[in-house]
Amino acid sequence: xxxxxxxxxxxxxxxxxxxxxxxxxxxxxxxxxxxxxxxxxxxxxxxxxxxxxxxxxxxxxxxxxxxxxxxxxxxxxxxxxxxxxxxxxxxxxxxxxxxxxxxxxxxxxxxxxxxxxxxxxxxxxxxxxxxxxxxxxxxxxxxxxxxxxxxxxxxxxxxxxxxxxxxxxxxxxxxxxxxxxx
Amino acid sequence: xxxxxxxxxxxxxxxxxxxxxxxxxxxxxxxxxxxxxxxxxxxxxxxxxxxxxxxxxxxxxxxxxxxxxxxxxxxxxxxxxxxxxxxxxxxxxxxxxxxxxxxxxxxxxxxxxxxxxxxxxxxxxxxxxxxxxxxxxxxxxxxxxxxxxxxxxxxxxxxxxxxxxxxxxxxxxxxxxxxxxx
Numbered sequence: 590x591x592x593x594x595x596x597x598x599x600x601x602x603x604x605x606x607x608x609x610x611x612x613x614x615x616x617x618x619x620x621x622x623x624x625x626x627x628x629x630x631x632x633x634x635x636x637x638x639x640x641x642x643x644x645x646x647x648x649x650x651x652x653x654x655x656x657x658x659x660x661x662x663x664x665x666x667x668x669x670x671x672x673x674x675x676x677x678x679x680x681x682x683x684x685x686x687x688x689x690x691x692x693x694x695x696x697x698x699x700x701x702x703x704x705x706x707x708x709x710x711x712x713x714x715x716x717x718x719x720x721x722x723x724x725x726x727x728x729x730x731x732x733x734x735x736x737x738x739x740x741x742x743x744x745x746x747x748x749x750x751x752x753x754x755x756x757x758x759x760x761x762x763x764x765x766x767x768x769x770x771x
Numbered sequence: 772x773x774x775x776x777x778x779x780x781x782x783x784x785x786x787x788x789x790x791x792x793x794x795x796x797x798x799x800x801x802x803x804x805x806x807x808x809x810x811x812x813x814x815x816x817x818x819x820x821x822x823x824x825x826x827x828x829x830x831x832x833x834x835x836x837x838x839x840x841x842x843x844x845x846x847x848x849x850x851x852x853x854x855x856x857x858x859x860x861x862x863x864x865x866x867x868x869x870x871x872x873x874x875x876x877x878x879x880x881x882x883x884x885x886x887x888x889x890x891x892x893x894x895x896x897x898x899x900x901x902x903x904x905x906x907x908x909x910x911x912x913x914x915x916x917x918x919x920x921x922x923x924x925x926x927x928x929x930x931x932x933x934x935x936x937x938x939x940x941x942x943x944x945x946x947x948x949x950x951x952x953x
Contacts, residue, residue: 616877618877690876690921691876691877692876693876693925693926694872694873694874694875694876694877694925695798695800695873695876695877700925700926700927703926704926704927704928704929707926707928708929724929724930725930725934725938725942727930728922728928728929728930728931728934729931729942731918731922731928731931732915732918732919732921732922732923732928732931733914733915733918733946734918735918735921735922735926736913736914736915736916736917736918736919736921736922737914737918739872739914739917739918739921740910740913740914740917740918741914743875743876743882744875744882744885744886744889744917745882745886746886746889746910746913746914747886747890747906747910748906748907748909748910749910749911749913749914752907752910756907760907760911760950763949763953764915764946764949764950767945767946768942768946771945
């Protein structure tokens with residue numbers, strides 16, 4: 590891939606595209622600044638100029654996937670059914686958040702990226718609901734959502750691996766609803 | 772530590788004790804059959820004789836911590852309050868399951884150990900409750916419990932890190948109760 594463009598934005602996007610591919614295929618540990626730079630056709634120094642270090646590159650490469658639905662105007666009884674399919678898909682086997690989650694187990698920078706994404710996107714979305722203790726509610730929802738991702742896709746509990754998305758959503762719905770509003 | 776006893780059971784226990792210490796302090800990747808053997812004062816071949824490989828040693832060293840309370844005879848409305856404090860403590864910062872969970876993120880053998888422990892201990896405990904779909908219920912409980920451990924101790928979501936165990940148990944109780952019996 591040649592990214593020798595004079596357009597910094599295009600170069601940056603090309604580096605991120607390669608980084609997503611490599612982090613996804615090789616994981617955090619086996620992806621390097623150098624391997625990304627080589628595949629993107631740029632100097633490693635340029636990658637560091639844009640993203641500082643591997644953790645920064647990883648954070649940016651993983652960040653794009655978070656798009657919490659706008660919850661303002663959604664009636665309380667429909668909140669869970671709006672959120673649950675989103676969570677199931679975003680952490681699913683095709684979701685880009687799983688590599689970040691795997692990396693977080695042994696890498697503080699990756700864990701911090703998850704905390705930042707949570708603080709920036711998830712918590713404020715729930716904050717708009719005008720309930721008490723929004724941070725606690727958001728954290729409990731986060732724990733259940735992340736737990737399904739870990740149990741289903743990382744640990745691989747057979748009953749969760751075999752469960753279809755609709756059944757999973759049926760199990761999760763009332764839990765998320767209670768954390769949102771009870 | 773000298774484990775040159777002629778008592779195989781004592782030698783095996785000494786190796787396991789050293790392994791727990793090293794896995795806990797250094798993590799899975801930086802603990803080796805050799806480092807454990809050296810600290811236990813035995814030949815590496817003996818460690819492999821007892822545990823086959825590092826994954827086997829790790830599995831045995833991590834296995835001891837699982838002791839699900841006996842649920843037979845516990846009235847349904849009290850099930851959650853029996854289980855929740857147990858889960859909170861067992862996955863807490865002092866619990867021995869966290870290293871196994873961290874390792875599972877990048878190591879299939881560690882993930883398989885968690886699946887085996889779950890299948891051997893958690894699922895049957897719930898199977899005794901005579902509810903429908905016991906495997907699904909056990910897996911949903913597993914997902915919530917593992918998710919709290921990940922969000923609180925590995926990712927470190929501030930609202931969960933700051934939450935005391937009693938408040939966490941209040942949030943978890945109705946969720947676990949619903950997965951058990953609803």
